[in-house]
Amino acid sequence: MTTTPQPKSDPAARQKVTTRSFALMKKRGQPITMLTAYDYPTALAVDQAGIDSILVGDSLGMVVLGYENTLPVTMEDMLHHCRAVARGAKFPLLVGDMPFMSYQTSVEKAVENAGRFLQEAGMDAIKLEGGRERADAVQAIVGAGIPVMGHIGLTPQSVHAFGGFRAQGKTASAAKRLIEDAHILQGAGAFSIVLEAVPAQLAQLISEQLAIPTIGIGAGVGCDGQVLVTHDLIGQFDRFTPSFVKQYAQIHEIVLQAMREYARDVEDRVFPAEEHSIFMKEQEWQELLAELNQESNG
Numbered sequence: 001m002t003t004t005p006q007p008k009s010d011p012a013a014r015q016k017v018t019t020r021s022f023a024l025m026k027k028r029g030q031p032i033t034m035l036t037a038y039d040y041p042t043a044l045a046v047d048q049a050g051i052d053s054i055l056v057g058d059s060l061g062m063v064v065l066g067y068e069n070t071l072p073v074t075m076e077d078m079l080h081h082c083r084a085v086a087r088g089a090k091f092p093l094l095v096g097d098m099p100f101m102s103y104q105t106s107v108e109k110a111v112e113n114a115g116r117f118l119q120e121a122g123m124d125a126i127k128l129e130g131g132r133e134r135a136d137a138v139q140a141i142v143g144a145g146i147p148v149m150g151h152i153g154l155t156p157q158s159v160h161a162f163g164g165f166r167a168q169g170k171t172a173s174a175a176k177r178l179i180e181d182a183h184i185l186q187g188a189g190a191f192s193i194v195l196e197a198v199p200a201q202l203a204q205l206i207s208e209q210l211a212i213p214t215i216g217i218g219a220g221v222g223c224d225g226q227v228l229v230t231h232d233l234i235g236q237f238d239r240f241t242p243s244f245v246k247q248y249a250q251i252h253e254i255v256l257q258a259m260r261e262y263a264r265d266v267e268d269r270v271f272p273a274e275e276h277s278i279f280m281k282e283q284e285w286q287e288l289l290a291e292l293n294q295e296s297n298g
């Protein structure tokens with residue numbers, strides 16, 4: 001027998017999730033749930049499902065805007081979609097993803113752009129990619145009162161440096177470097193770190209060593225929380241599905257089916273039916289016909 005999973009908490013008793021909640025959940029050993037959203041209806045659904053946090057990821061570039069990778073995404077793209085999400089979500093911690101080149105060129109620019117996510121787009125925190133090379137930016141952003149989520153492992157903005165979307169930290173030396181990066185980001189003040197496409201043993205080790213929660217994506221069950229790109233989870237991105245994704249629905253197929261049925265109904269003149277149409281009162285209609293008749297007769 002299958003049962004529909006219920007939200008884990010009583011909706012009436014829900015409280016806004018904060019970075020402090022993240023810390024408490026890690027302390028209690030309570031897994032943190034996170035999903036991406038880029039628009040109002042998805043944000044509403046993620047919120048109603050009782051998910052702890054929403055990432056407005058720059059994956060937006062691939063799953064919504066149709067780019068090959070995340071590199072073309074701009075600050076304006078991100079802010080536009082963050083605002084839509086902020087209008088739909090009340091309880092989850094909202095994290096805005098800093099796009100490529102919005103934080104890499106100078107610490108000042110990083111702080112300025114990070115601030116825009118909170119000031120102009122209703123986010124509670126920002127995420128940026130990179131380890132030791134971003135420590136100064138993380139420290140400065142945190143110093144400005146803006147919570148920072150780190151992101152190491154497969155960092156998609158470095159797709160060309162990696163030579164493709166490839167798992168990271170698979171050798172002893174690469175793994176050691178990632179462990180060091182995680183500690184550096186924690187030392188710089190990050191409140192949490194995304195570990196993407198790294199070996200499960202390594203992610204578990206990092207999670208055990210850090211005081212701040214790790215959020216895994218393709219990093220095994222040993223992380224303190226999990227994040228997925230919602231379009232992958234619901235089967236709405238048709239180009240490819242990473243091997244670490246569990247697909248819970250096939251929305252693309254459902255949408256396609258509905259659109260094909262609509263096209264058939266229009267072609268067969270079955271839609272719109274009477275109940276989808278607006279009619280004049282008979283008296284008004286007859287009056288109009290009479291007037292038109294009169295006009296054409298004289």
Ligand code: KIV
Pocket residue numbers: 036055056057058059060097151194196217227229
């Ligand atoms: O942009 C994004 O959605 C992300 C997740 C894959 C963590 O960075």
